[in-house]
Amino acid sequence: xxxxxxxxxxxxxxxxxxxxxxxxxxxxxxxxxxxxxxxxxxxxxxxxxxxxxxxxxxxxxxxxxxxxxxxxxxxxxxxxxxxxxxxxxxxxxxxxxxxxxxxxxxxxxxxxxxxxxxxxxxxxxxxxxxxxxxxxxxxxxxxxxxxxxxxxxxxxxxxxxxxxxxxxxxxxxxxxxxxxxxxxxxxxxxxxxxxxxxxxxxxxxxxxxxxxxxxxxxxxxxxxxxxxxxxxxxxxxxxxxxxxxxxxxxxxxxxxxxxxxxxxxxxxxxxxxxxxxxxxxxxxxxxxxxxxxxxxxxxxxxxxxxxxxxxxxxxxxxxxxxxxxxxxxxxxxxxxxxxxxxxxxxxxxxxxxxxxxxxx
Numbered sequence: 001x002x003x004x005x006x007x008x009x010x011x012x013x014x015x016x017x018x019x020x021x022x023x024x025x026x027x028x029x030x031x032x033x034x035x036x037x038x039x040x041x042x043x044x045x046x047x048x049x050x051x052x053x054x055x056x057x058x059x060x061x062x063x064x065x066x067x068x069x070x071x072x073x074x075x076x077x078x079x080x081x082x083x084x085x086x087x088x089x090x091x092x093x094x095x096x097x098x099x100x101x102x103x104x105x106x107x108x109x110x111x112x113x114x115x116x117x118x119x120x121x122x123x124x125x126x127x128x129x130x131x132x133x134x135x136x137x138x139x140x141x142x143x144x145x146x147x148x149x150x151x152x153x154x155x156x157x158x159x160x161x162x163x164x165x166x167x168x169x170x171x172x173x174x175x176x177x178x179x180x181x182x183x184x185x186x187x188x189x190x191x192x193x194x195x196x197x198x199x200x201x202x203x204x205x206x207x208x209x210x211x212x213x214x215x216x217x218x219x220x221x222x223x224x225x226x227x228x229x230x231x232x233x234x235x236x237x238x239x240x241x242x243x244x245x246x247x248x249x250x251x252x253x254x255x256x257x258x259x260x261x262x263x264x265x266x267x268x269x270x271x272x273x274x275x276x277x278x279x280x281x282x283x284x285x286x287x288x289x290x291x292x293x294x295x296x297x298x299x300x301x302x303x304x305x306x307x308x309x310x311x312x313x314x315x316x317x318x319x320x321x322x323x324x325x326x327x328x329x330x331x332x333x334x335x336x337x338x339x340x341x342x343x344x345x346x347x348x349x350x351x352x353x354x355x356x357x358x359x360x
Contacts, residue, residue: 032304032321032356035338037086039079039351042067043341044326045264045288047105049112050333053137055082057333059353060091060137061340062114063100065326067349069289071120074099080137081340081353083333088353095142096131101288102202104157104328106165108185111136113145113165118153120288128153128173132183149190150179154202156215157329158269164246168215169196169204176200176221182247194249198237203285205262207269207276207330213239213249214276214307217261219285230285230293234261236307254307257314262301266327266339270306270358275315277332277358279304279339282325290326290347297347300325304337304356317358324354 039061046064050057059081066073076099081088094100094114103117112135118126130147148167155170167181178200180193196215204218220233234256242248262281269276282290282298291297302323306315324342326349331338339354 031359032318032354034321035086035353035355037081037088038353039081039088039341040090041077042349042351043075043077043079044343044349045101046328046341047103047114047117048327048329048331048338048340049105049107050331050338051107051110051112051137053080053082055085057083058137059083059331059333059338059340060105060112060135062094062105062112062135063103063117064328064341065099065101065288065349069347069349071122071124074101074120076100092140092142094133095144096129100129102154102171102328104155104167106157106159108159108165109162111185113183113185114142115157115165115167116148116151116153116155118171128171146188146190148181149192150177150181152177152179152181154264156204156206156267158206158208158213160208160241160246161243166193166208166213168206168213169198169200169202169218171202176202180249191247193247194239194251196237197251198235198253199233201233201235203263204233205265205267205278205281207267207278209269209271209274209276209309211241211243212309213241214254214309215239216257216278216307217263217265217281219263232261232263232285238309238312254312255314257305257307258316259301259303263298264326264328265301266324266330266342268330268332268337270332273306273358274309275306276309277304277306277317277330277337279320279330279337279356280324280327280342282343290343298325299323300343300345306358318356320354320356322352322354324350
């Protein structure tokens with residue numbers, strides 16, 4: 001996430017397994033629409049989660065980047081959008097002094113856990129932050145928990161067994177890491193799980209269903225011609241967890257999805273469907289303003305697709321009503337999936353909420 005020069009994202013792909021993509025059967029008619037309600041203000045790169053709030057199922061957004069897209073526009077704001085009333089409001093901010101970008105939020109046992117992110121100084125310096133908070137939707141209260149052993153941002157965060165949370169790879173201060181950090185919400189303890197064997201990345205996407213994690217894409221940091229460059233990493237990995245010992249993950253490379261690598265897709269696991277859903281994402285790695293490290297503005301994807309764990313294959317699902325990028329997660333409640341905020345095709349930060357459904 002540093003603002004450094006890069007060769008064209010299209011010039012190189014780092015692959016876990018560079019094979020076929022989604023099956024080529026025509027996707028179903030898109031079941032996507034822009035929701036009738038929107039966030040109180042535009043926000044991108046925000047951590048999102050769903051939980052039962054005082055008024056029922058509620059979408060939550062924490063931290064992120066406001067519409068000005070400068071270091072001054074990093075935010076610690078939080079919002080709650082009640083599904084039944086289709087209304088959004090600001091709630092108590094995350095209790096940190098500076099705004100946070102690229103943090104993550106995960107719901108476990110009705111509470112939301114908020115991890116890390118990075119701050120941006122006036123001179124552009126970026127620092128990964130270690131803080132972990134638990135947010136109680138019933139009371140609107142935040143409480144601090146044990147810091148991450150290795151502060152990380154732009155990571156993949158997934159829940160397991162309604163108890164554990166994995167933080168997979170991501171950026172730490174000056175480089176990507178391969179660590180898989182495991183947090184036990186019942187004991188508050190951190191341990192290390194089996195390391196991520198792929199090229200370490202930031203801005204990758206992933207989800208979990210049952211005992212299986214899918215991680216794909218993101219941005220690798222390489223050195224070439226004596227300079228650090230950031231390149232799109234078109235890689236996909238499957239991790240199968242030992243349910244009796246959650247620190248043990250059997251990782252293996254899987255086929256890459258169709259099309260180019262995507263940066264900061266929205267993703268979530270669908271346990272009932274035994275698949276991981278991915279939506280949107282940018283076509284060119286960028287820092288936080290939507291302009292690529294190579295100077296070319298990133299463009300968002302308008303598609304959503306899934307990795308089917310049963311058949312070990314990708315499936316095209318449909319088209320979004322609005323292409324979008326700069327996401328830190330996909331939210332699901334009932335049969336509906338929600339993309340909350342993000343950036344549009346002009347790299348403008350938006351307040352919109354896009355929702356879609358998936359046919360069986």
